[in-house]
Amino acid sequence: MSNEKIIKFHIRRYDPLKDEKPYYRTYDVPVKKGMVVLDALHYIRENLDPSLAWRYSCRMGVCGSCGMLINGSPTLACNTQIFDVSETEITIGPLPNFKIIKDLVPELSSMFEKHTKIMPFIVRDEKELDDPEGEFYLSSEQLEEFLQFTYCIKCGCCMAACPTLATDQNYIGPQPLAQAHRYNKDMRDGGRKNRNEITGSKDGAFKCHYAGECSRVCPKGVDPAKAIQIMKRQLVFDFLKIAKKQKPCEKLMGPGKGEKKNIPPAPPYTVQG
Numbered sequence: 001m002s003n004e005k006i007i008k009f010h011i012r013r014y015d016p017l018k019d020e021k022p023y024y025r026t027y028d029v030p031v032k033k034g035m036v037v038l039d040a041l042h043y044i045r046e047n048l049d050p051s052l053a054w055r056y057s058c059r060m061g062v063c064g065s066c067g068m069l070i071n072g073s074p075t076l077a078c079n080t081q082i083f084d085v086s087e088t089e090i091t092i093g094p095l096p097n098f099k100i101i102k103d104l105v106p107e108l109s110s111m112f113e114k115h116t117k118i119m120p121f122i123v124r125d126e127k128e129l130d131d132p133e134g135e136f137y138l139s140s141e142q143l144e145e146f147l148q149f150t151y152c153i154k155c156g157c158c159m160a161a162c163p164t165l166a167t168d169q170n171y172i173g174p175q176p177l178a179q180a181h182r183y184n185k186d187m188r189d190g191g192r193k194n195r196n197e198i199t200g201s202k203d204g205a206f207k208c209h210y211a212g213e214c215s216r217v218c219p220k221g222v223d224p225a226k227a228i229q230i231m232k233r234q235l236v237f238d239f240l241k242i243a244k245k246q247k248p249c250e251k252l253m254g255p256g257k258g259e260k261k262n263i264p265p266a267p268p269y270t271v272q273g
């Protein structure tokens with residue numbers, strides 16, 4: 001007996017070069033247990049309609065390319081089991097709050113431009129980068145301060161779910177703000193003062209209503225809403241000049257000098273050079 005089911009996929013289509021406005025087209029797809037939404041899109045393109053456009057790359061929830069609106073929720077097509085969503089009908093559209101290039105392909109550059117502005121890197125003195133004198137040691141506790149925020153794959157699902165962004169495209173939004181928080185909390189970083197100019201601006205963290213939708217939809221378990229609330233408090237402390245001084249991480253001078261606590265030695269080389 002076949003465990004295959006025919007599921008109706010209602011897919012939002014829009015080609016700005018020839019369509020006046022978006023419309024929905026329905027495709028019948030034979031689905032078996034274990035198939036994800038991305039598999040159904042491949043089936044449609046290979047067997048029913050080669051003109052359907054979407055974006056993907058890794059097929060394993062890592063590259064962040066396949067974010068789309070699946071039955072009303074922004075999520076990754078490669079990470080969504082079809083039978084977990086529905087056994088009869090599924091509606092798919094592009095991520096809201098972004099311009100659309102074609103069909104299910106959003107234009108994500110508005111997010112990446114904001115992400116670039118918050119300086120998503122460790123800011124250090126340039127002299128030191130040219131002439132490093134040692135390595136920095138982060139304790140597990142110091143790492144815990146920001147570790148979960150490093151899991152962001154920039155899929156844009158949180159931006160698509162944010163009600164503030166839906167009404168105000170100038171708002172920086174949860175993805176860039178969570179990444180600003182990730183670097184602000186890194187003991188090796190010295191860029192918070194500069195980032196505050198952006199995160200504390202009129203389009204920054206204080207526009208967040210704390211609806212929490214961003215954290216609810218994040219496929220990687222990142223909690224941007226939490227990052228933004230901690231950031232708001234820090235911005236106030238910084239403004240009032242009552243922020244506690246961030247304890248810098250320990251600096252180990254010179255290669256191999258100093259003792260690294262709780263860090264196992266590196267495994268031996270597997271390939272001999």
Ligand code: SF4
Nearest residue numbers: 152153155156158218
């Ligand atoms: S925080 Fe989560 S939902 Fe937002 S871009 Fe990063 S991985 Fe995607």
Ligand code: SF4
Nearest residue numbers: 162208209211212214
């Ligand atoms: S918590 Fe803030 S950033 Fe997240 S969805 Fe709500 S308003 Fe947007």
Ligand code: FES
Nearest residue numbers: 058059064066078
């Ligand atoms: S294809 Fe890479 S996250 Fe889905």
